[in-house]
Amino acid sequence: MTTRRKFLTTAAIAAPAALAAPALHAQAPIKWRLQTYAGPALGEHVIKPSIDAFNKVAAGQMEIELFYADQLVPTSELFRAVQNGTIDAVQSDDDSMASPTDVTVFGGYFPFATRYSLDVPVLFNQWGLNKIWEEEYDKVGVKWLSAGAWDPCHFATKEPINSLADLNGLRVFTFPTAGRFMSKFGVVPVTLPWEDIEVAVQTGELDGIAWSGITEDYTVGWADVTNYFLTNNISGAWAGSYFANPASWAAVPEHLQELYKLCMDSSHYYRQHWYWGGEARLRTEGTKMELTTIPDAEWATVEAAARDFWDEIAAESETKAKVVQIIKDYNASMDRAGRPYRYN
Numbered sequence: 001m002t003t004r005r006k007f008l009t010t011a012a013i014a015a016p017a018a019l020a021a022p023a024l025h026a027q028a029p030i031k032w033r034l035q036t037y038a039g040p041a042l043g044e045h046v047i048k049p050s051i052d053a054f055n056k057v058a059a060g061q062m063e064i065e066l067f068y069a070d071q072l073v074p075t076s077e078l079f080r081a082v083q084n085g086t087i088d089a090v091q092s093d094d095d096s097m098a099s100p101t102d103v104t105v106f107g108g109y110f111p112f113a114t115r116y117s118l119d120v121p122v123l124f125n126q127w128g129l130n131k132i133w134e135e136e137y138d139k140v141g142v143k144w145l146s147a148g149a150w151d152p153c154h155f156a157t158k159e160p161i162n163s164l165a166d167l168n169g170l171r172v173f174t175f176p177t178a179g180r181f182m183s184k185f186g187v188v189p190v191t192l193p194w195e196d197i198e199v200a201v202q203t204g205e206l207d208g209i210a211w212s213g214i215t216e217d218y219t220v221g222w223a224d225v226t227n228y229f230l231t232n233n234i235s236g237a238w239a240g241s242y243f244a245n246p247a248s249w250a251a252v253p254e255h256l257q258e259l260y261k262l263c264m265d266s267s268h269y270y271r272q273h274w275y276w277g278g279e280a281r282l283r284t285e286g287t288k289m290e291l292t293t294i295p296d297a298e299w300a301t302v303e304a305a306a307r308d309f310w311d312e313i314a315a316e317s318e319t320k321a322k323v324v325q326i327i328k329d330y331n332a333s334m335d336r337a338g339r340p341y342r343y344n
Contacts, residue, residue, distance in 0.1 A: 050267035102319035108175035120149035148268035150238035157208030215278030
């Protein structure tokens with residue numbers, strides 16, 4: 001045992017040497033906790049590869065611990081958690097994490113705002129949505145970092161949907177704004193924890209899911225509990241973002257901020273080809289779900305209703321009106337451009 005006398009004696013002898021040549025200590029790595037909206041099976045694709053890459057390249061200077069849907073906080077509380085620093089970063093859409101901003105309704109699936117996944121990054125990076133999002137999140141004390149596209153939104157159901165009448169009374173797990181819109185056609189939106197959805201379909205609590213495309217249906221197990229996939233979609237691509245607590249972001253050195261931005265871009269790119277290829281392959285080669293379609297003439301009434309819904313949203317605030325106008329102008333531009341941008 002080291003006695004107090006011996007300790008003081010040793011310290012006195014060591015002091016001159018310590019003063020002459022101060023010891024160098026490695027700086028402790030920055031630790032972040034990041035929670036995604038996705039469960040483990042989906043997270044393996046939509047975020048984990050990029051976080052693994054970040055941790056590898058950061059070489060001990062920073063480490064991000066990844067948590068999946070509802071592991072630290074419920075998805076609906078993600079905004080508050082990143083705002084107050086309970087977690088350092090989030091990957092989610094604005095809508096399902098209940099952000100108190102004027103752009104929240106445009107996250108997730110804003111009805112018929114996009115036709116293809118590439119529409120999302122173009123709208124943000126070339127048509128000015130990135131500036132609007134950054135400003136809106138600055139107002140509420142969260143750092144918005146980057147937006148990207150996921151898959152289109154389709155119905156996966158236990159019973160077939162062949163007409164709009166088949167939607168009436170359908171209890172569906174979906175996003176808040178998508179549910180608000182589809183309720184105009186009799187859909188009953190249901191909110192449940194992400195991990196409970198498969199069981200809820202099995203027990204009859206849910207009749208279906210309007211949360212994703214067919215790639216996710218197969219990846220997370222929903223194709224095992226639903227029988228039909230509706231080829232008509234509510235929107236061409238989910239829009240989701242990366243967010244950070246401002247103090248956590250400011251504490252990260254510039255070179256690691258740049259690394260994180262590169263990894264976000266890597267994640268955006270991976271999802272572009274993973275979803276795009278998966279949607280086509282599983283429609284043509286998948287064996288678990290039968291495809292159904294509502295005739296184009298009938299579905300056109302849903303698309304027309306979406307334009308009225310845009311105006312309804314635009315009337316709610318100046319910022320919402322600005323975003324809706326950008327979406328309108330962008331889609332008009334794509335229509336004029338014609339093939340391959342739009343097939344009308």
